[in-house]
Amino acid sequence: MLEAKRQAKLVAARRRYEQVMEQHPKLWEIEQQLVALYRQKVMREPGFVSQRWEQQVRKLEAQRQAYLRQVGIPEDFAEPQWDCDLCQDTGLYEGKMCTCEQQRILESRFRGAHLPSRLQEQTFSRFSLDWYSPVKKTPLGNTEREQAVAVLHACQAFVAAVMEDPRSATGLFLTGQSGLGKTFLCSAICHSLAESNIVPLYIVFSDLISDMRASFQQDSGDADLLAIARQAPVLILDDLGAEHVTEYAVSRLFDIINYRRNERLPMVISSNLSLADVERIYDTRIASRILEACQPVTLYGTDIRAQQRKLGLG
Numbered sequence: 410m411l412e413a414k415r416q417a418k419l420v421a422a423r424r425r426y427e428q429v430m431e432q433h434p435k436l437w438e439i440e441q442q443l444v445a446l447y448r449q450k451v452m453r454e455p456g457f458v459s460q461r462w463e464q465q466v467r468k469l470e471a472q473r474q475a476y477l478r479q480v481g482i483p484e485d486f487a488e489p490q491w492d493c494d495l496c497q498d499t500g501l502y503e504g505k506m507c508t509c510e511q512q513r514i515l516e517s518r519f520r521g522a523h524l525p526s527r528l529q530e531q532t533f534s535r536f537s538l539d540w541y542s543p544v545k546k547t548p549l550g551n552t553e554r555e556q557a558v559a560v561l562h563a564c565q566a567f568v569a570a571v572m573e574d575p576r577s578a579t580g581l582f583l584t585g586q587s588g589l590g591k592t593f594l595c596s597a598i599c600h601s602l603a604e605s606n607i608v609p610l611y612i613v614f615s616d617l618i619s620d621m622r623a624s625f626q627q628d629s630g631d632a633d634l635l636a637i638a639r640q641a642p643v644l645i646l647d648d649l650g651a652e653h654v655t656e657y658a659v660s661r662l663f664d665i666i667n668y669r670r671n672e673r674l675p676m677v678i679s680s681n682l683s684l685a686d687v688e689r690i691y692d693t694r695i696a697s698r699i700l701e702a703c704q705p706v707t708l709y710g711t712d713i714r715a716q717q718r719k720l721g722l723g
């Protein structure tokens with residue numbers, strides 16, 4: 410199945426190449442000259458001088474690049490359009506199951522276990538400190554921007570620690586009012602980990618609960634999904650506190666957090682709630698397990714989406 414899709418992409422890439430060559434004789438001519446040069450090198454034909462050869466190749470490649478730009482064809486037009494550049498859609502990377510395949514397996518189990526497409530762009534390098542005031546003070550005494558820098562560094566340090574040794578990585582309890590970039594940072598953590606071939610289970614807490622509850626009510630029960638949430642190498646639980654708090658949700662939350670703390674499996678929990686709120690709304694035991702497993706970090710500021718709307722960006 411995977412292989413058939415790959416083959417189709419390779420064929421499509423080949424066809425694209427042929428079409429472009431047919432429509433652009435000038436490009437075809439450059440290609441032919443390049444092919445001839447490469448043949449010369451391989452065959453070491455008489456008169457081959459490597460320095461001259463390199464000059465000619467560079468010149469032709471520059472011509473090709475300029476031509477493609479002029480007619481508006483992307484330089485990689487002949488490359489297959491892989492869903493995953495890491496494994497080129499083989500599902501294997503460096504002899505192990507690729508992140509994309511692990512992610513597919515997770516998504517086949519949890520409806521909610523994927524980063525919505527609008528979150529795909531959210532990486533550490535795109536996290537903007539401009540969203541946080543350089544003058545307004547937080548209750549901690551620093552400015553909102555200084556605090557955002559500290560939180561960003563804590564997130565990056567978490568990723569580095571997981572890559573070094575997941576069992577000794579302290580988790581994060583990321584708090585702050587809504588619209589301050591918590592989901593952005595969760596998403597950036599996921600992307601960073603995925604680049605190192607670690608697939609976290611990223612899920613909004615209310616989705617986790619509704620997926621589990623749906624399977625709980627069927628004959629199969631929710632044991633499978635519970636096991637995945639307990640044992641995922643990294644769990645990113647986004648937006649705790651936005652769901653309807655039920656006894657079921659509280660008991661599953663405790664189970665997952667308690668299990669992961671005992672097994673030293675790293676997690677990031679984001680929430681609009683403070684730890685005191687968690688204690689009040691959920692359970693003292695949940696708040697204390699979170700505190701044992703996670704370093705609390707808080708963002709302060711003004712709703713980013715509201716700021717963007719004001720500037721006409723949102």
Ligand SMILES: [Zn+2]
Pocket residue numbers: 493494495496497498499500501502507508509510
């Ligand atoms: Zn892949």
